Amino acid sequence: MIAATESVVVRFGDRTALDGVSIDVPAGQVVALVGGDGAGKSTLLRTFVGEVLPDSGTVHAPGKHDIGFLCAGPGSWAALTVRQNMDFVGGIYGLSGNELAERREELIDRAGLGDAADRLASALSGGMRRKLGTAMAMLHRPKMLILDEPSTGVDPVSRIDLWRLTSEAAADGAAVVMSTTYLDEAERAGHLVVLDSGRILTQGSYDEVRAGFTGAITSAAEPVRPEWSWRRGRERHEYWEDGHPGTDAETVTPDLEDIVIALSLTRRREVGAS
Numbered sequence: 435m436i437a438a439t440e441s442v443v444v445r446f447g448d449r450t451a452l453d454g455v456s457i458d459v460p461a462g463q464v465v466a467l468v469g470g471d472g473a474g475k476s477t478l479l480r481t482f483v484g485e486v487l488p489d490s491g492t493v494h495a496p497g498k499h500d501i502g503f504l505c506a507g508p509g510s511w512a513a514l515t516v517r518q519n520m521d522f523v524g525g526i527y528g529l530s531g532n533e534l535a536e537r538r539e540e541l542i543d544r545a546g547l548g549d550a551a552d553r554l555a556s557a558l559s560g561g562m563r564r565k566l567g568t569a570m571a572m573l574h575r576p577k578m579l580i581l582d583e584p585s586t587g588v589d590p591v592s593r594i595d596l597w598r599l600t601s602e603a604a605a606d607g608a609a610v611v612m613s614t615t616y617l618d619e620a621e622r623a624g625h626l627v628v629l630d631s632g633r634i635l636t637q638g639s640y641d642e643v644r645a646g647f648t649g650a651i652t653s654a655a656e657p658v659r660p661e662w663s664w665r666r667g668r669e670r671h672e673y674w675e676d677g678h679p680g681t682d683a684e685t686v687t688p689d690l691e692d693i694v695i696a697l698s699l700t701r702r703r704e705v706g707a708s
């Protein structure tokens with residue numbers, strides 16, 4: 435195992451950001467963290483780089499030199515061009531000469547930044563900047579790649595470039611852990627972890643998460659219990675935790691979005707009730 439957390443608890447004052455989180459990040463796999471705002475995704479990623487120390491539990495991760503990290507912020511220097519940003523980071527990791535130039539050009543090309551290579555980072559769009567930050571994180575071929583929302587703000591076509599970059603890094607043996615707000619992306623990861631208010635609601639491959647989901651979901655224009663429903667296209671989906679819909683509305687096969695919302699609603703009810 436390249437990296438793992440065991441029962442990690444992180445508190446900020448009286449707020450619990452992580453509440454007993456255990457995950458494994460093996461070599462050669464992409465682990466995707468999903469969950470709403472404030473779920474604890476950034477905090478979990480930051481424990482791996484030592485930016486956040488757990489109040490209890492343990493974190494195993496490679497040394498700093500073997501980690502590539504794209505943080506939630508800009509992830510590059512605004513006053514440097516794309517190439518200069520890459521060279522600067524390469525220098526920090528001891529890359530130079532032809533080795534650095536070849537790796538830099540390969541990643542600029544694969545990230546679809548070829549036309550912007552001599553543009554200042556400050557002049558890039560938000561999505562291009564995420565792509566540059568991702569390329570910078572993987573420049574030195576780290577054993578572990580930690581990416582905080584690499585694809586947020588990236589257009590759908592470029593998201594495919596980014597996904598290819600990260601999955602190729604995993605195929606080359608890196609342990610990749612990334613947060614994402616795009617559930618279609620998470621579905622493609624080898625392992626996904628669904629977080630809500632610092633707790634893991636479910637984790638596993640997409641197939642395992644689907645197989646472990648219990649209850650039924652129905653689809654109708656008008657839900658019976660609005661507090662257990664959410665909008666999907668023109669309809670509203672409704673969750674029946676005991677598996678017995680109290681309606682004759684059509685039952686649907688849940689996708690990841692349905693599963694994440696249904697589990698989050700259940701968890702919030704439990705927290706509210708306790």
Ligand SMILES: Nc1ncnc2c1ncn2[C@@H]1O[C@H](COP(=O)(O)OP(=O)(O)OP(=O)(O)O)[C@@H](O)[C@H]1O
Pocket residue numbers: 446449450451469470471472473474475476477478
């Ligand atoms: N430095 C901090 N000081 C105080 N509270 C913090 C700090 N960092 C995070 N938190 C709180 O911890 C919880 C988890 O935050 P975190 O940023 O990890 O969530 P997230 O899943 O990454 O969400 P988002 O996508 O909105 O960034 C939130 O309630 C947040 O307000």
